[in-house]
Amino acid sequence: MPDVALYLDLASPPCRAVYFFAKASKIPFKNNVVQLLKGEHLTEEFGKVNPSRKVPALKDGDFTMGESNAIILYLVRKFKTPDHWYPSDLQKRARVDEYLAWHLTNTRPGTYKLFWIKAMTPYVTGHEVTPERLNAALCEFKTISTAIQDVFLQDKPFLVGDEVSIADVVAMADIGQTCISGLDVFEDYPKLAAWRQRVKEAVGVELFKEAQEALTNLKETQKELPPEMKEKFKAKLDDFNR
């Protein structure tokens, strides 16, 4: 039995980032599934692993932690994964750190907002989001995609150079979420589309299929949200619509 346990719902982008990285770098771990839409993260038991009751979370013996990027870095250090994931070269590593920091204030909130207002609104409120609201979120997301392509990727194969790093995995896990909203964000970004293919091949095409299945299952679960989760989600949507 592996020492490390990960608590994941593959329908969640930060969980997918941790999962893609752990699987692609062949880290042994126990996968504890926590289904968010069923409220499994709200249990007492899960609260002992991550008191903020968010996934992903990690348990290694008596040690527990949350926060996807910090979990990935914990795994990098514990398992001394191949250098390309988080390069030891000072400046290459700084580029990974730079993207990870940018991601949390740009890509993550942008994709999160699109997911909630486009994919969750109908199931939570019973009606589609207004075109004005959707367009505003799409415009924000275009600015983010343009920056990923032109500022970070430029003409390189991967976000920080010639080899795949944790920056690519983290970015891809979130951008991939937009497909559930019926959007092809890569359509207008040919360099990003080619990058997606390279990341898929570097991480493993099968892993991407698994993630896709989780998103398909999410669509089914969305249709039968427990009433208490609907209430919780309404409050979240109100935040986005403020």
Ligand SMILES: N[C@@H](CCC(=O)N[C@@H](CS)C(=O)NCC(=O)O)C(=O)O
């Ligand atoms: N900054 C955290 C974000 C974690 C997070 O927000 N996870 C969401 C799923 S994508 C969650 O568990 N939400 C449950 C809730 O807010 O009730 C990370 O990167 O791990």
